[in-house]
Amino acid sequence: MLKTFLIGIKDVKLAFRDRAAIIFMLLAPFLLTLGMGLVTGRFSGNSSSGISDIPVVIVNLDDGELAEALVDVFYSEDLADLVEPSLGTSPDAARQMVEEDKVAAAIIIPGGFTASIIPPSEMGMIVYVGPRAIEIYANPTRPTSAGIIKSIVDEYLSYVEEGTVSGQTSIFQLMSSGRISPQNAEAAGQAMAERLQNAPNNEQLAITLNSSTADGEEIEFDVLAYLAPGMALMFLMYTVSYGGRSILAEKAQGTLPRLLVSPTNSTQILGGKVFGIYLTGVAQMLILIGATSLLFQLKWGDPLGVVLLVFAAVFGATGWGMIITALARTPAQVGSVGSATMLIFGILGGSFISLDQMPTYIQTISRITPNSWALDGFTTLALGGTLSNLSAPITALLTMGGVLFLASILLFGKKNLVQK
Amino acid sequence: MPTILEVKDLKKNYGDFAAVKGITFDIKEGEIFSLLGPNGAGKTTTISMLSTLYAPTAGDATIAGHSVTKSPMDVRHAIGVVPQDLALYEDLSARENLTFWGQMYGLSGSSLKNRVEEVLGQIGLVDKAKDRVKTYSGGMKRRVNIGVGLLHKPKLLFMDEPTVGIDPQSRRAILDTVKDLNKQGMTVLYTTHYMEEAEELSNRVGIIDHGELIAIGTQKELTRQVGETETLLLHIGENEDPEALISALKGIDGVLEANAINHEISVITHSAADVMAPVVTKANERGIKIHSIDIREPNLEAVFLHLTGRALRD
Known part of the structure; x- marks a missing residue:
């Protein structure tokens, strides 16, 4: 066990002393993230994810102006390219559409939504209705698109809330919109003031957004939260194939035979090499996460979830690295197959183009890649999810890694570490 | 021990x-x-x-x-x-x-x-x-x-x-x-x-x-397995053909073995002094110029040559 650990540590040291490896493991994904962030306008505040025509169904159960205004937002010219809205009448039917993957999210505006924000006047009295929550029922297989829908609703509600709590401004807004008469303005103002005073930390005034996926996940969206893990995961495949290549390279350079004539058995050696690949991958991911958090102020989400997802993602990716190594005959073969796999998995796994934009069959095929599962997990976390929302990606990644490890051990057993 | x-x-x-x-x-x-x-x-x-x-x-x-x-x-x-x-x-x-x-x-x-x-x-x-x-x-x-x-x-x-x-x-x-x-x-x-x-x-x-x-x-x-032999090492020019000379040298009385490695011909004999003159004569007859001649005592190279008929560096 100690020798396995020592071999692994030695490999990590070697990996981080190799300039070319550092460029591919750290610099390339960091710069690509930076570049794509610049292209998408993330750093200039004019973010564009490159995603378009997100299908969304809106069920408006409110007859008020604010609900209508929200619907108008989705049908506005500004969002014409980004979203493809449709109107529904039944919340259950809308949720069904989400579950059948026909839309990325359903927006259900409850009855009384407008009245909860703009108190209606009846016989000169302000009637307080209380906050009503808009429900966003998000498609868990389209976390990015669902996140965008959520962010649009969120922004709209923030705008309305800002107007509501800003006292006099709101009264003017209400009067100018004709929803209250000048005679009722004073009473309306008093009612609002009372609500402000009575609200602990203004919590009651907050317009709540019940944003959850079919699995009950919380969602947020930052385009970099998609790009950064996408790039990190793509170059993680480089790292695992680099590590796998080192097994065959050690054979060619004579250090593996030398290990085999020391009092160290094959299992310790192979275990140490795998451990080294795994540690290097984990180190790479954590460095990239740390760097993007510090330099780009990127919020990766629940730290525990992030760490465990990194562990699972690297395990799945290492499985692929091992199977490539077990099938290859030379370090060069591992290098070329590894590079090809990195690119193919990067594309299939959604590192360049969101999987939401790809045909269903591509989305299905993408599930063989650790990139796809891990990217789902990272997006979920960035959108506010926690460890409890990661059971599917983590299970998938651990299963993937386990199956590939078993297969590679069988293959290694057949061809042996050295020709005997 | x-x-x-x-x-x-x-x-x-x-x-x-x-x-x-x-x-x-x-x-x-x-x-x-x-x-x-x-x-x-x-x-x-x-x-x-x-x-x-x-x-x-x-x-x-x-x-x-x-x-x-x-x-x-x-x-x-x-x-x-x-x-x-x-x-x-x-x-x-x-x-x-x-x-x-x-x-x-x-x-x-x-x-x-x-x-x-x-x-x-x-x-x-x-x-x-x-x-x-x-x-x-x-x-x-x-x-x-x-x-x-x-x-x-x-x-x-x-x-x-x-x-x-x-x-x-x-x-x-x-x-x-x-x-x-x-x-x-x-x-x-x-x-x-x-x-x-x-x-x-x-x-x-x-x-x-x-x-x-x-x-x-x-x-x-x-x-000792080789016996009391000596080796004559003939260094010939780069453009010379050693094979032609080797076949001639093998016909000299007292020459036990003759081999070439690049442009160095080794001649194994019981007495280097006895065969040196005929060796030089054979080379002259074939127009092959000998640059130098060394005499070597029996060594492992000779043993290998004796046992295999080939030089160690073949």
């Missing part, structure tokens, strides 16, 4: 090709034993089997009482291996390499640290210990390569052609190191295709060719 290595009918086949064809020999404690033979003779395959890297096709060997086939892990504790090719991590320093390999041999803590420093001193790299191996000269790398094999103070050290491809100064240093180690009591199995190294270092020599151990003994015992 007790026997530390005993090899019995060791064979190694790769498919239909027999790399080692059933060799038997032993090594006593404190000896330097050289396996001398040309490239491809089976030296490295033999060491690979004895160091438990390759499983023998047949036969067995015991090292310090442990069978290489039945107790490989015990054998590995008893032996040190200096492979023919450098087997080091070039991005680690000499000290880091020695520390890592020491750990693989079970050393730890202060005993590891002390042993690493001792070996660094032994191989003369204390001042360069922190530098990465990739910055070293070929000779320095060779010294680290040897140092790794010494870390755990093995009972038997295998050195597989450790001087291949290095400068004369480094070669001299390595040969001196081997002699020093032997003086300190270490038993060494040394493989080489350089006759001079085998002659300088060895208590006993085994001559191996085409996977067979064709002779074994001390240098005196081996040269």
